[in-house]
Amino acid sequence: MSLTLYNTLTRQKAPFEPVNPPQVGLYLCGPTVYNDAHLGNARGPIVFDVLTRYLRHLGYQVRYVRNITDVGHLESDADTGEDKMEKAARAKKLEPMQVAQHYTNSYRQAMAALGCLPPDIEPQASGHITEQIALIQEIMGRGLAYEANGSVYFDVPKYNAEGGLYGRLSGRVVEELLAGTRTELAGQDEKRSPADFALWKKASPQHIMRWPSPFGEAPGEGFPGWHLECSAMSRKYLGAEFDIHGGGLDLMFPHHECEIAQNEGSDTPGPGARFWLHNNMLTVNGQKMSKSLGNFITLPQLFGGDTGALSQAYSPMTLRFFFLQAHYRSPIDLSDDALQAARKGYRKLINGLRLLDKLVGEGEEVNSEEAKTEEVKGPPTPAQQLRNLAAKPFAFLDDDLNTPRAVAAVFDLLKRLNTLAAKPEELAEVGPAALAAAAAAYRTLVLDVLGLRDEPRANTEDLLGLTLSFYQEAKATKAYDKVDQIRAALKEQGIVIKDTKTGVEWAYSEE
RNA sequence: GGUAACGUGACCGAGUGGCUAGGUAGAGGUCUGCAAAACCUCCUACAGCGGUUCGAAUCCGCUCGUUACCUCCA
Numbered sequence: 269m270s271l272t273l274y275n276t277l278t279r280q281k282a283p284f285e286p287v288n289p290p291q292v293g294l295y296l297c298g299p300t301v302y303n304d305a306h307l308g309n310a311r312g313p314i315v316f317d318v319l320t321r322y323l324r325h326l327g328y329q330v331r332y333v334r335n336i337t338d339v340g341h342l343e344s345d346a347d348t349g350e351d352k353m354e355k356a357a358r359a360k361k362l363e364p365m366q367v368a369q370h371y372t373n374s375y376r377q378a379m380a381a382l383g384c385l386p387p388d389i390e391p392q393a394s395g396h397i398t399e400q401i402a403l404i405q406e407i408m409g410r411g412l413a414y415e416a417n418g419s420v421y422f423d424v425p426k427y428n429a430e431g432g433l434y435g436r437l438s439g440r441v442v443e444e445l446l447a448g449t450r451t452e453l454a455g456q457d458e459k460r461s462p463a464d465f466a467l468w469k470k471a472s473p474q475h476i477m478r479w480p481s482p483f484g485e486a487p488g489e490g491f492p493g494w495h496l497e498c499s500a501m502s503r504k505y506l507g508a509e510f511d512i513h514g515g516g517l518d519l520m521f522p523h524h525e526c527e528i529a530q531n532e533g534s535d536t537p538g539p540g541a542r543f544w545l546h547n548n549m550l551t552v553n554g555q556k557m558s559k560s561l562g563n564f565i566t567l568p569q570l571f572g573g574d575t576g577a578l579s580q581a582y583s584p585m586t587l588r589f590f591f592l593q594a595h596y597r598s599p600i601d602l603s604d605d606a607l608q609a610a611r612k613g614y615r616k617l618i619n620g621l622r623l624l625d626k627l628v629g630e631g632e633e634v635n636s637e638e639a640k641t642e643e644v645k646g647p648p649t650p651a652q653q654l655r656n657l658a659a660k661p662f663a664f665l666d667d668d669l670n671t672p673r674a675v676a677a678v679f680d681l682l683k684r685l686n687t688l689a690a691k692p693e694e695l696a697e698v699g700p701a702a703l704a705a706a707a708a709a710y711r712t713l714v715l716d717v718l719g720l721r722d723e724p725r726a727n728t729e730d731l732l733g734l735t736l737s738f739y740q741e742a743k744a745t746k747a748y749d750k751v752d753q754i755r756a757a758l759k760e761q762g763i764v765i766k767d768t769k770t771g772v773e774w775a776y777s778e779e
Numbered sequence: 780g781g782u783a784a785c786g787u788g789a790c791c792g793a794g795u796g797g798c799u800a801g802g803u804a805g806a807g808g809u810c811u812g813c814a815a816a817a818c819c820u821c822c823u824a825c826a827g828c829g830g831u832u833c834g835a836a837u838c839c840g841c842u843c844g845u846u847a848c849c850u851c852c853a
Contacts, residue, residue: 438848440782458852466851474853494851517784522850548784549847556846593802594792599785599846606791609803613791616802619816664793672793676801686817690810 271326273512274597274668276520276544277437281668286511287542292328293510294320295502295541297519298390300337301371302356304566305378307587307602308516308550308557314588314719315547315596315669316514317384321717322665333505334387335498336375338368338394339477339491357476364477365394378567381584383719389505393497397479400492400500403534404467405482412533416458418470418484420493424463427529434463434529437544438521465526466493495526502540503531513541517548547596552577553603582607585723589614592671592718613679617714618722620682624707627689650694651702657681658709665717678713681706732763736772739765 271284286292296316299305313334323330357364376386393400404420407413412430413422424434428442435442442463470490471478478489502510508531515524524544531540549556552563563577573581590610594600648656658681664673685706688695695703714720735754742750755765759777766773 438783440849463850469851472853516847518847521782521848526850551846554845589802590791597784598792601791601845603791605789605803609791611803613802616816623817670793672802673800676793679801683818690818 271322271666272668273543273545275542276546277539282543284511284543286328287507287509290327290329292323292330292512293506293541294323294330294332294512294514295498295506295510296332296334296387296513297498297515297523298335298337298387299371299375301368301375303371304568305371305375306557306564306566307552307570310378310382310567310587311550311591311596311600312514312516312547313379313384314382314591316545317382317719318592318671318717319512319514319545319669320385321719322669325712325717331389331506332385332387333389333391333502335501336368336372336390336392337494337497338365338372338392339397339497368392368394374568378571378584381571382567382588383585383721385719391501391505393492393501394477396497396501396504397492399504400496401468401481403496403500403503403530406535407467407530407533409535410533413467414460415483416460418488418490419458419466420468420483421459421464422467422526422529422533423460424465424529425461427533432529432532434525437525437528440521440525465495465522467496467530468492495523496530498523499527499530499534499540502527503534503536508534508536508540509538510541512543512545514545514547517546520544520546545596548599551599551601554601578607579604582611583723585614585720586611589617589675589718589720592675595668595670595672597668613675614720617678617682617720620685620710621714621722623682623685623689624710627685627695628704628707650697651699654684654688654698654702654706657684658706661709661713671718674713675718678710678718681710685710732774736765736774740772743767 272281273284274281294316296312299309316332316334320330320332356362357367360367362370380386404413407422408415408420411423412427412432413420424432424442428434468481468483468490469492470484470488475491477491479491481487481490483490502513513524513527528539531538551557552565555561555563557564565575565577567584567587569575570578570582570587571584586607587610590602590607591600593610593613657677660677661674661681664670664677667673688698688703735758739751739754742748742754758765758774762777763774764777766775
């Protein structure tokens, strides 16, 4: 059984084979850093984190690239047409890059809390202006882009006339797009066709974020079009043909469609990625998240319980597990009930890890030869049944990263392990090898592949206080062996107890 | 309006022609000083209406509902 993935480009599942095994190049469209990331923004990174983790588990060497968009996208709904980055900067009286840095930091913090491994390369659009200009020049060199008043546009009709397939990713027909275009928008007259999109925009005098460019009669300053960076940076770090490009369904058109056109229009023609993967969207209480509906929730707000739509705070791991319970290509609806259910399920899995410690001694060796499944005719032995249970989650992950079925299968495995823990006679029938293998699989699945980890809820100070109360009690009853025992145990933790006139205190050992 | 998805039990969600996940909640039981956990049992659904089929939640059509996108532009 090998990994298959659903490719939006072909609209079907296909076996995944890397261009250059064992290397795998994966690019994910990252955040535009002008605001705190919201719940919907977390789904893609979590999905592709699991994919990255699973690919690594399968033995691939993954180069995971996730960009930071810090050159500003334009407000889609603003009548002013003001740049998002600049708008946020102006509102807070900050340098645009200060805004970008602030939200980049915030984003990284949230991603780390969600258990998402940091990307191997996290390129910033502002740091790749040169590459973007070079790509534009490649496209212009092939006659697929033209200048107009200092801006550069991609010539979609010409591209398609020369065999290009603009629209193939999103299943759109250019003629239909033209019919539905809002022609009243200003600036359309610069474009030869309404379907064309900007590769480079000339900056107006008040536009803050601007870079020199060779475009225009008197080369001036401007900024890159918003589809360009992903093409330029994915090519730079992963090559003209790489393995997987991910993003939210909302980016399929026009963003990814334009990226493909740009890649095809370059000097190294090709769609870029072989596999295009899209995660579906999130709704809150059955509706899309929007500020006007009052159900817009940022990640810091969720973790802090500062939301109007939910009754309480939910931890990063709760959110992660919640997302894993749905398939990435299905829409998912978030609500109090759903998150509370997810929290309990998540804790059940984590508690399972402690069960393993009890069942399998630390450091107990797994005999890999012995642990291999053997084909034997007749009814499966208890050991084989356990191994089958442990193998199922991986099989579901192979099927287009079906995390909900994988999670369900992990629960089945946990149930079996729980039963074994309660029934020594059945445990003996299974034998240590199969048990160790199953325990290792459980650990790998929960921690390494699904990326869940323990979120300690206990408060260290309170636990210490409890210990100190036992200490005082022992002392009061002159149970000095108990007293010494507590002192010794705490010392192991680097903590010393101090008896003072006013009471018992603790401090970190200075040794 | 166009395009693409989706609508599953109290809730969240898998499944995609017959075998009908999993989590949470609820009911009962085992265990238990109390409690928790765990285990066992129960609650068995596929928006509506037609059609295809020996058989449909699963295929087709229509209706209703939800969601996403419909390009960048001062």
